[in-house]
Amino acid sequence: MFSKMGNAIIEEYRNFSIARRMQLFDELLYSELSQLESRVVLKFINSVILDERENSYIRKRAVEELRNLSTIGIIKSRNILSTLIDNWADSEDTFFRIVQN
Numbered sequence: 001m002f003s004k005m006g007n008a009i010i011e012e013y014r015n016f017s018i019a020r021r022m023q024l025f026d027e028l029l030y031s032e033l034s035q036l037e038s039r040v041v042l043k044f045i046n047s048v049i050l051d052e053r054e055n056s057y058i059r060k061r062a063v064e065e066l067r068n069l070s071t072i073g074i075i076k077s078r079n080i081l082s083t084l085i086d087n088w089a090d091s092e093d094t095f096f097r098i099v100q101n
Contacts, residue, residue, distance in 0.1 A: 045083075
């Protein structure tokens with residue numbers, strides 16, 4: 001049932017170029033992540049969002065994917081709130097502050 005490609009994407013994500021990571025969020029990731037366990041998806045997306053070294057566009061797309069996966073019921077809305085509020089509460093990261101507001 002679970003996507004082998006989705007698991008491979010998560011395992012290899014950090015080795016991809018920025019262009020490839022952008023392409024994944026723009027074209028492919030949604031369909032692949034929607035087939036994985038919600039806790040695996042949430043952990044992956046949170047790691048992208050919370051990584052201050054990650055490209056801002058990619059982090060923004062990760063937030064959008066988190067919202068999309070919540071809309072279709074794969075991730076619970078309380079998990080989004082946890083990511084956007086609890087995990088970012090003490091951060092001085094400008095990206096977080098903009099998304100939170």
